[in-house]
Amino acid sequence: MDLLKMLEPGLPVTIRDMSPPGHVRTPKYLRGKSGVIERALGPYENPEQRAYCLPASKKQLYRVRFTMEELWGGNAENPHDTLDAEIYEHWIEV
Amino acid sequence: MPHDHHDHDHLSPSGHPYRQDNDEALTYWQTMEIAIRELLIEKGEVTSTEINAQIDAMDARTPTNGAKVVARAWDEPDFKAALLEDGAKATKEMGFDIGPMNLVAVENTDDVHNVIVCTLCSCYPRNLLGLPPDWYKTREYRSRTVKEPRKVLAEFGVNLPENVACRVHDSTADMRYIVLPARPAGTDGWSQEQLAELVTRDAMIGTGLPLPAS
Numbered sequence: 001m002d003l004l005k006m007l008e009p010g011l012p013v014t015i016r017d018m019s020p021p022g023h024v025r026t027p028k029y030l031r032g033k034s035g036v037i038e039r040a041l042g043p044y045e046n047p048e049q050r051a052y053c054l055p056a057s058k059k060q061l062y063r064v065r066f067t068m069e070e071l072w073g074g075n076a077e078n079p080h081d082t083l084d085a086e087i088y089e090h091w092i093e094v
Numbered sequence: 095m096p097h098d099h100h101d102h103d104h105l106s107p108s109g110h111p112y113r114q115d116n117d118e119a120l121t122y123w124q125t126m127e128i129a130i131r132e133l134l135i136e137k138g139e140v141t142s143t144e145i146n147a148q149i150d151a152m153d154a155r156t157p158t159n160g161a162k163v164v165a166r167a168w169d170e171p172d173f174k175a176a177l178l179e180d181g182a183k184a185t186k187e188m189g190f191d192i193g194p195m196n197l198v199a200v201e202n203t204d205d206v207h208n209v210i211v212c213t214l215c216s217c218y219p220r221n222l223l224g225l226p227p228d229w230y231k232t233r234e235y236r237s238r239t240v241k242e243p244r245k246v247l248a249e250f251g252v253n254l255p256e257n258v259a260c261r262v263h264d265s266t267a268d269m270r271y272i273v274l275p276a277r278p279a280g281t282d283g284w285s286q287e288q289l290a291e292l293v294t295r296d297a298m299i300g301t302g303l304p305l306p307a308s
Binding site: 042071072084085087088 | 244245
């Protein structure tokens with residue numbers, strides 16, 4: 001897959017809610033959640049292929065920032081606190 | 095053997111319970127590790143000396159590396175800017191090579207407190223902080239820090255005021271993180287060596303604060 005166009009910081013995004021088998025590095029608690037791009041980190045080899053010693057394609061990696069309210073709803077400890085996580089481009093919907 | 099009479103409940107002369115000998119059978123993965131290691135040595139790929147040298151090198155990395163980085167950032171504004179811009183590059187120039195990974199330094203200020211966690215496993219900036227503490231790898235720390243970070247921090251003795259934003263960083267992929275704590279008051283004119291003495295491991299994970307100047 002070709003690298004997507006680089007996403008700019010501040011852009012609203014949603015994490016794909018999918019559950020593929022095997023090694024993935026998108027935690028379950030972030031799937032289907034919306035945040036904003038915090039920064040672009042550059043291309044890295046796809047760990048979903050690398051974990052099985054397969055030839056790995058490069059994927060853009062981003063830090064995505066979520067509010068605790070988005071992640072935990074009414075159970076959030078402090079709704080305005082934030083969580084940043086690294087998400088590969090193929091998990092991101094613009 | 096001195097403890098073969100099954101008195102495991104008794105205390106040793108030091109006052110601690112006797113620790114059970116690890117006589118259990120090897121697990122599947124332990125057996126596999128030994129088999130692969132011995133094969134690599136037999137085939138001349140590595141020597142046992144090289145393996146032990148690598149273990150020594152890993153054990154030699156301690157939070158004093160990270161403390162030097164933090165102290166320099168407190169003392170040199172240009173270095174601090176370089177560290178926040180590209181953590182891997184700035185620390186590599188100090189001799190701390192993070193390899194193919196990248197380093198993101200996150201800065202604590204009057205308004206923001208950062209804390210690091212790896213929910214998926216135990217990613218940790220080992221070149222700067224050494225091996226992670228056992229609690230960092232527990233399910234409890236990993237699951238609670240992303241959900242109730244303020245409560246977790248309070249248990250570490252860090253009570254965040256309402257007006258300080260808490261930023262959690264889940265180390266899910268190729269980045270490693272270090273918290274750049276705020277410089278303690280009363281340290282004007284201190285040397286970097288003096289400043290580094292105040293920088294604790296937990297201050298660089300975000301579960302602690304630097305020691306006070308007094």
